[in-house]
Amino acid sequence: MYRHLKGISCLPVVFFALSYLYASPAESARILGYFATPSKSHIIVHCALADALAHAGHDVTVIASGPNVRQQAQYRYIELEKMGAHPLMSTDMVNKRQPFWRRFGSLLVSIARSANETQQNMRVQEFLQQHGAGDIDLLLFGYFMNDFQLGLAGHFRCPIVLSFMIQPIYAVNRYVGNPSEPAYVPGIFGYLVQPMSFLGRVKNMIVALIEEHVVQPMLEYQTRKFYE
Numbered sequence: 001m002y003r004h005l006k007g008i009s010c011l012p013v014v015f016f017a018l019s020y021l022y023a024s025p026a027e028s029a030r031i032l033g034y035f036a037t038p039s040k041s042h043i044i045v046h047c048a049l050a051d052a053l054a055h056a057g058h059d060v061t062v063i064a065s066g067p068n069v070r071q072q073a074q075y076r077y078i079e080l081e082k083m084g085a086h087p088l089m090s091t092d093m094v095n096k097r098q099p100f101w102r103r104f105g106s107l108l109v110s111i112a113r114s115a116n117e118t119q120q121n122m123r124v125q126e127f128l129q130q131h132g133a134g135d136i137d138l139l140l141f142g143y144f145m146n147d148f149q150l151g152l153a154g155h156f157r158c159p160i161v162l163s164f165m166i167q168p169i170y171a172v173n174r175y176v177g178n179p180s181e182p183a184y185v186p187g188i189f190g191y192l193v194q195p196m197s198f199l200g201r202v203k204n205m206i207v208a209l210i211e212e213h214v215v216q217p218m219l220e221y222q223t224r225k226f227y228e
């Protein structure tokens with residue numbers, strides 16, 4: 001009888017010992033979602049991703065160019081005061097009478113201006129001063145031709161993941177050494193889908209050349225301004 005009771009009293013100890021040995025440890029990362037883009041529709045996609053990570057148990061903080069688009073989200077949101085109007089709404093973007101390169105040029109200017117405005121924001125500057133190496137485990141970066149801000153991963157000395165709404169563009173492929181393979185991978189500017197016909201491939205090849213030799217230098221021109 002006594003032996004029987006003794007067996008019961010040590011059950012919790014056995015239980016805890018076994019759960020310590022067999023339960024898989026849960027790991028939670030400190031993630032910063034940084035979405036400096038003038039496009040609200042992009043922010044909606046990035047914030048959904050950040051929220052899913054927060055739901056999965058990660059410690060997620062979000063900085064974005066505008067008000068929080070997911071009020072019920074589980075991430076921490078750093079609300080920026082005094083953000084300008086979304087310049088993508090400006091008419092020169094939809095003004096089809098202008099040639100593509102001019103519209104694209106003003107798009108790049110808008111993107112760079114908005115990204116810079118977000119980064120210069122007082123609350124973002126405060127956050128960057130208070131958080132450095134070792135404070136963030138992963139930077140979830142909303143990419144939209146705001147290449148100069150990729151350096152934020154260097155500030156936090158952490159890995160970076162790019163969130164983008166479409167397939168990688170030439171600039172991103174180049175960073176990671178990914179060949180663009182225009183012979184069978186439709187580029188973003190050609191509006192083609194797989195499988196491509198022979199003429200489709202020819203068109204895709206031409207568009208890929210334009211992306212490499214016209215779009216990329218334009219992007220680099222805008223990016224370089226932030227290093228001067």
Ligand SMILES: *[C@@H]1O[C@H](CO)[C@@H](O)[C@H](O)[C@H]1NC(C)=O
Pocket residue numbers: 116117120225226
């Ligand atoms: C970025 O913003 C700061 C502060 O508003 C400004 O001084 C700087 O010239 C801007 N950089 C570029 C390249 O426009």
